[in-house]
Amino acid sequence: MQKNGWTMSAETTYPNYSPGLQGVVAGITTISHIDVDTSSLTYRGINVHELAEYGSFEETAYLLIYGELPNSAQLSEFRATLARERQVPDAVIQALRACPKNMHPMDQLKVAYSMLGAFDADYDAPATDHDANVRKAIRIIAKAATCVTAGYRISQGKEPVPPHADLNTAANFLYMLHGEMPDDYTVKVMDASLTLYAEHTFNASAFAARVTVATMSDLYSGIVTGIGTLKGPLHGGANEEAMYMLMDIGSADKAEAWTRDALANKKKIMGFGHREYRKSDSRAAYLTKIAKEIGKMKGNTTYGDIADVMERVMWDEKNLFPNVDFPAAYAYYLLGIPIPLYTPIFVIARTSGWAAHMIEQLDNNRLIRPSCIYEGRGVTSFTPMDQR
Ligand SMILES: CC(C)(COP(=O)(O)OP(=O)(O)OC[C@H]1O[C@@H](n2cnc3c(N)ncnc32)[C@H](O)[C@@H]1OP(=O)(O)O)[C@@H](O)C(=O)NCCC(=O)NCCS
Incomplete structure (x- = not known):
C-alpha cells in the first residue's frame, strides 16, 4: 500500500500486534463482566437482566459507582442527591442556545460537559481524590438528561423544560423532552433500557475515558472523551x-x-x-x-x-x-422518541459506567501509553526548501 510516498506493508503481520486491540487485555476491572460462553453480562456480579427487571437505573448507577446495591435509605438519599443536582447552570443553557441549529445532540453534549466541569464544586480537587470523584460522578449522571433535552428542545425552537424534583432519571428525560408527565409503561421501558446501556466492560468509550483520566486529567474531560467516542456508528451511533x-x-x-x-x-x-x-x-x-x-x-x-x-x-x-x-x-x-436522541439516551445511561471506570482507573492509576510499530521511511536528512 502506497501512503504519502512510502510503502506501508498492509499484509505484514506482527506477533505482538492485534489490529483494533482485539483480544488484548488492557486492564483489570471489578465493574462488569461479559461471559462469552453464556453471552451474559453482569454489573458487579449481578446479571443485568435482573437489574432491568427488578431494579432501577438509579440502583444500577449506585451499584456501579459504590460497588454494592443501595439499601432503602441509601437509595432515597441517592435519589434526592440526583434530584438536587439535575439543574444545569444558565450559562450552559446559553451555550446550547449558541450552538448551530443543525448540531447533532451528541456534539451539543460535548459543549455542555466541557463547561460543566468548571461549575462543579470540586473543580479544583486533585484528580485522584476518590470522594470528590464520586461527588462529580453523581453530578455528571444527574445532569445528562437535562443537557440532552434542553439542547434538543432549543434546536427545535422550544424552551427547555426544567427537571421535575419528584421524577427519576427515565421519567425526567421523557418529561423534559415532551413537557408533559410520561405514562408508567414508557417510564419502565426507558428505565430498563438505561440499565441495559449503563455499562459494558472495556468498550471503546469507557477505555477512551480511562485513557483520558489516566493522564491525571479530570472526570469531565473523560466524559467529553466518552461522548465523542460513543458518537460513531461502530459504537453508540x-x-x-x-x-x-x-x-x-x-x-x-x-x-x-x-x-x-x-x-x-x-x-x-x-x-x-x-x-x-x-x-x-x-x-x-x-x-x-x-x-x-x-x-x-x-x-x-x-x-x-x-x-x-x-x-x-x-x-x-x-x-x-x-x-x-x-x-x-x-x-x-x-415510543415516539426523536431519532437523533437515541445515542444521547445511551450517554444518559453510560455516564454511570464511564464514571465508575474513571474512578477505578484513578484509584490505582498508571498512564496508559501503548507502543506501536513504525512502518515509515528510514532516517533521511532535511531537504532545503529550494531542493524540494
Ligand atoms: C461491532 C463491530 C464494530 C465489531 O467489529 P469487529 O470486531 O472489528 O469486527 P469486523 O468489523 O472486523 O468484522 C468481522 C467480520 O464480520 C463482518 N461484520 C461484522 N459486523 C457486521 C455487520 N454489522 N454487518 C455486516 N458484516 C459485519 C465484517 O464485514 C467482517 O467480515 P469479513 O471477515 O468477511 O471481512 C461490527 O460488528 C460492526 O461494525 N457492527 C455494526 C455497528 C454496530 O452495530 N455497532 C454497535 C456495537 S454494540
Whole structure:
C-alpha cells in the first residue's frame, strides 16, 4: 500500500500486534463482566437482566459507582442527591442556545460537559481524590438528561423544560423532552433500557475515558472523551443508523433482498455484530421482547417483522446476531422518541459506567501509553526548501 510516498506493508503481520486491540487485555476491572460462553453480562456480579427487571437505573448507577446495591435509605438519599443536582447552570443553557441549529445532540453534549466541569464544586480537587470523584460522578449522571433535552428542545425552537424534583432519571428525560408527565409503561421501558446501556466492560468509550483520566486529567474531560467516542456508528451511533436503515427498508417483504444485497455489497449492517460476544448479545434478546410488545400495543409490528427477517438472514449468512442497538432503535421509535436522541439516551445511561471506570482507573492509576510499530521511511536528512 502506497501512503504519502512510502510503502506501508498492509499484509505484514506482527506477533505482538492485534489490529483494533482485539483480544488484548488492557486492564483489570471489578465493574462488569461479559461471559462469552453464556453471552451474559453482569454489573458487579449481578446479571443485568435482573437489574432491568427488578431494579432501577438509579440502583444500577449506585451499584456501579459504590460497588454494592443501595439499601432503602441509601437509595432515597441517592435519589434526592440526583434530584438536587439535575439543574444545569444558565450559562450552559446559553451555550446550547449558541450552538448551530443543525448540531447533532451528541456534539451539543460535548459543549455542555466541557463547561460543566468548571461549575462543579470540586473543580479544583486533585484528580485522584476518590470522594470528590464520586461527588462529580453523581453530578455528571444527574445532569445528562437535562443537557440532552434542553439542547434538543432549543434546536427545535422550544424552551427547555426544567427537571421535575419528584421524577427519576427515565421519567425526567421523557418529561423534559415532551413537557408533559410520561405514562408508567414508557417510564419502565426507558428505565430498563438505561440499565441495559449503563455499562459494558472495556468498550471503546469507557477505555477512551480511562485513557483520558489516566493522564491525571479530570472526570469531565473523560466524559467529553466518552461522548465523542460513543458518537460513531461502530459504537453508540449504531442505534440511530439502525433506525434509519429499518425505515429505508420499509416493510418485511423487502427485508430479505435488502439484507442480502447489503451483504453482497460488503455493507456493514448497523445493530449487528459485536467484538466480544460470539453467539448473541443477551441485552438485545431482552430488549427485542420489549420492543415487540410495544409494537403490538401501538398496533405497529412493521419494524419487529423486518427485524425478524434480518436476524434470520444475518445469522444464516454471516453468523451475526443483533446487538443491543438494534431493538433499542425501534423500541425508542415506537415510543415516539426523536431519532437523533437515541445515542444521547445511551450517554444518559453510560455516564454511570464511564464514571465508575474513571474512578477505578484513578484509584490505582498508571498512564496508559501503548507502543506501536513504525512502518515509515528510514532516517533521511532535511531537504532545503529550494531542493524540494
Ligand atoms: C461491532 C463491530 C464494530 C465489531 O467489529 P469487529 O470486531 O472489528 O469486527 P469486523 O468489523 O472486523 O468484522 C468481522 C467480520 O464480520 C463482518 N461484520 C461484522 N459486523 C457486521 C455487520 N454489522 N454487518 C455486516 N458484516 C459485519 C465484517 O464485514 C467482517 O467480515 P469479513 O471477515 O468477511 O471481512 C461490527 O460488528 C460492526 O461494525 N457492527 C455494526 C455497528 C454496530 O452495530 N455497532 C454497535 C456495537 S454494540
